[in-house]
Amino acid sequence: MAGVSLVCVPLVAKSVEQMLSEMATAKVRGADVVEIRLDHLASFEPRRDLDLLLRNRPLPALVTYRPKWEGGEYEGDDGRRFEALFLAMEFGADYVDIELKVAQEFLDYLSGKRQDRTKLIVSSHNYQSTPSTEDLSSLVARIQAVGADIVKIATTAVDIVDVARMFEVMVHCQEQQVPMIGLVMGERGLISRILCPKFGGYLTFATLSVGKESAPGQPTLSDLLDIYNIKQIRADTKVYGIVGKPVGHSKGPILHGAAFRSVGYDAVYLPLLVDDFASFLHTYSSPDFAGFSVTMPHKEAALACSDEVDPIAKYIGAVNTLIKRPSDGKLIGYNTDYTGAISAIETTLQGSSGKVSAGSPLADKVFVVLGAGGAGKALAYGAKEKGARVVIANRTYERAKELANLVGGQPISLADLENFHPEEGMILANTTSIGMHPNIHDTPLSKQALKSYALVFDAIYNPVVTRLLREAEELGVTIVTGMEMFIRQAMGQFELFTGLPAPEKLMRDTLLSMQ
Incomplete structure (x- = not known):
């Protein structure tokens, strides 16, 4: 039944003592199972070590002795592996994992001495790709035919759409009451590990800490439990996420996950590393994939893929939020970037001036937008709407000109902006990625050029204070x-996702806790 997946922590320590310590930590942190990776032990003595590990285990244990040829560390002959795995059964291991390639030999070795209390996982790993649905189904049948209690297939995601094939096979196995562990390795396969309960997976793996992964793309145990709330994911849990390339830096999953939980909304919010936006939407078209935040470089593609577009987003030419309308499944595109940025700038300007005017404090100000992509379009449109005199600066002048023509602004090259000082008290808004982590020492404009500005805004939030902002602040800007x-x-997106008021205090407190 979906929604009851176990969370297993692989133990890859070099000593038995370290493994026992990590077992205790895994239990305290909320794991359901530990995987004892015998192939990682530096000096393994089967009878002594298995007795110690299994007699003192605080959690159910899965014992694996993975050979090099299947992604493990063991380089000896199979006879020694088989003997150790049989000993693990004798000492009461809850699960033993054996590779499909040698599963029949292992069962022949057991020759009727198989322990009923130990479930046999027969596994297959593909470190290159994810086969077709038909080939995956055929692989399941082969693993079953050997006599597996639990089928385990781990493949590699070349593209995030590959994961959908694994989900399809997992659902079929669930319908046939075949326990299956189906995982897709790599960053593009992360969603297979998080949505395991939704699609009926028996078990998923999570590492105790970064750097202790036993396979590519494993999340940490704390992320699975605290950010993605995996214990609450069920078959009908709605899926949202941040679509981009890259997405690993995004704080969206922490923020939206906390917000969903605070209002009791049954949903999970994932990082979605997407190469081809249209292909992604076509593949994950079910109503359960209910909405997406969209970031670089897909905001313009999101506009093109929308069935309907909010008029403001259409005018801006970029969509940062997609909602799947429940009544007909159509994709509706919105843009919350411009309201988020413009309102933040207006509030700050009013606060610094001490005046509360009826109109916008941006009216008649020179508003320089750095960058002509999706976020640049949003800022340019928002500033123009508030009565500002918009200037578009971009590394590629033609793109600056294109956007300037769209909003009725003035184009300028990034090089010319260095000496652009038509008046004091201008506003600068950087929407480029210059200065984003890890390139934190970069800046799109020299410190000297910032002197004519009254306010500088940077759309980058990692780091929070970029070099651009730090140098502006040093000048008193x-x-x-x-x-x-x-x-x-994000508050605007939350309201579009859920139809509920955004829990502003909680969302702010959550972001502050990440600093």
Whole structure:
């Protein structure tokens, strides 16, 4: 039944003592099972070590002795492996994992001495790709035919759409009451590990800490339990996520996950590393994949893929939020970037001036937008709507000109912006990725060029204070961080996702706790 997947922590320590310590930690942190990786032990004495590990285990144990040829560390002959795995059964291991390639030989070795209390996992690993649905189904049948209690297939995601084939096979196995562990390795396969309960997977793996992964793409135990709330994922849990390339840096899963939990909304929010946006939407078209935040480089593709587009998003030419309408499954595109950024800048300007005016404090100000991509379009449109005189600066002048023509602004090259000082008290908004982690020493504009600005905004929020903002602040210029834009646009997305008011205090507190 979906929604009851176990969370297993692989133990890859070099000594028995370390493994026992990590077992205790895994239990305290909420794991259901530990995987004892015998092939990682530096000096393994089967009878002594298995007795110690299994007699003192605080959690059910899965014992694996993985050879090099299947992604493990063991380089000896299979006879020694078989003997150790049989001993693990005798000492009461809850599960033993054997590779499909030698499963029949292992069963022949047991020759009727198989322990009923130990479930046999027969596994197959593909470190290159994910086969077709038909080939995966055929592989399941082969593993079953050998006599597996539990089928385990681990493949590799070349593209995030590969994971859908694994989900399809897992659902079929669930319908046939065949226990299956189906995982897709790599960053593009991360969703297979998180959505395991939704699609009926028997078990998923999580590492105790970064750097102790036993396979590519394993999340940490704390992320699975605390960010993705995996214990609460069921077959009808809605899936949302941040679609981009890259997405590993995004704080969206922490923020939206906490917000969903706080209002009791049955949903999970995932990082979705997507190469081809249209292909992704076509593959994950079921109503359960209910909505997406969209970041670089897919905001313009999201506009093209929308069935209907909010008029403002259409005018901007970029969509950062997609909602799947429940009544007909159509994709509706919105843009919350411009409201998030413009409102943050307006609030800061009003606060620094001490005046509360009826109109926008941006009215008649020179508003320089750095960058002509999706976020640049959003800022340019928002500033123009508030009555600002918009200037578009971009490394490629033609793109600056294109956007300037769209919003009725003035184009300028990034090089010319260095000496652009038509008046004091201008506003600068950086929407490029220059200065984003890990390139934190980069800046799109020199410190000298910032002197004419009254306020500098940077859409980047990792780091929160970029070099651009730090240098502006050193000159006494008011700054607005990308974190403020991020929280405001995220609140807008939350309301579109759920139809509920955004829990602003909780979302702000959550972001602050990440600093």
